[in-house]
Amino acid sequence: MQFTRRFALFGFLATALSACASKFQTYNGPEVTRVVVLKEKRKMYLLHGNRALKSYEIALGFEPTGDKKIEGDGKTPEGHYRIDRRNPDSRFHLSLGISYPNQRDVADAKALGKEPGGDIFIHGEGTLVSKLKPDWTWGCIAVTNKEIEEVYAMVRTGTIISIFK
Template identity: 50%
Template sequence: MRRLGLIGLALLIAGAGWAGWHRFGPRPPAPPMAPEATRIDHILIEKSARRLTATLDGAVVMKADIALGFAPDGNKEIEGDGKTPVGLFRIDRRNPNSAFHLSLGIDYPQPDDIKRARQQGTDPGGDIFIHGQPNGVAGFTLPGDWTLGCIALSNAEMAQLWTLTETGTTVEIRP
C-alpha cells in the first residue's frame, strides 16, 4: 500500500513538473523591442488573437489588445456585415476630429473587393479605421467586439499609435 502511495506521489510530482515546463519552459525568442521609436513602418492586426502589433524594421514598438467588428469571423464582403477585412492595406488618411478618439483610415475596399462586390450586386462597404473609443466615453474601454468593422483600441493606446503612424504605413490584417 505504501508503495502505491509513493508511486502516486511520484506521478503527481512528474505531472506538475511537466505542466510547469509546458507552461513556463523555453519559448521562441520574442522579436526585439524598440519602445523608444518615434515612428513605425508596419501594423499587424491578428483578428483571432485580438491583438495589434506595431513594428519598425521588424522590432516591436507597441502591442495592444483590440476590439473588432460585431461579427469578426471571416473576411468583410458587404456593407453592414460587421466584419473586419483581411488583407494587406495602407493608412490612407488621418482624422483627429472623428466620432472616436482619433482615427487612422485604411484603404479598404481594394480593387478586388470592389470587383467581387459588383459581381455579386452588393456594396463592399468602406470607412474602415483604426480608432479609439467613442467620444464621450472617457476613461472607459468598451468590452467585446463592438465596431461596425473597424479596429478599436483604448484611447491611450490610440494616442500612442497616432503619434507613431504616418500616412502610407502598411497594415496587415490576418484572420
C-alpha cells in the same frame, strides 16, 4: 492671506492647464514600417522591420469571423492595405483611415451584387457599448483612447497595414 491667494491662483492655473492637455502626442522613436493585426488573437502590433515596437489588445467588428465582403456585414477586412488618412476630429477620439476597399474588395462585392462599404479605421473608444461588448465596431479596429493617442503619434500616412485572420 497673500500666500493663500497665491496658492489658490496657482491651483487654478494648474487645473486650467491640465484641462488643456492635448490628445496629440509626439513620437521620436524608430519608424513604424508596418501595422499587423491578428484578428483571432485580438492583437495589433506596430513594427519596425521585424521588431515589434508596441502591441495592443483590440476590438473588432461585431461579426469578427471571416473577411469583410459587403457593406454592413460587421466584419473587419483581411488583407494588405495602407493608412490613407488621419482624422483628428473623429467621434471615436482619434482615428487612422485604412484604404479599404481595394480593387479586389470592390470586385468581390460586385460579384455578390452588393457594395463593399468603406470607412474602416483604427480608432479609440466609442460609447458605453464599447465597454460592454468585446467586438463592437462596424468593422473597424478599436483600442482605448489613451492607446489611439500613442498609435496616432507613431503611425504615419502611407504605412502598410496587414490584417490577418
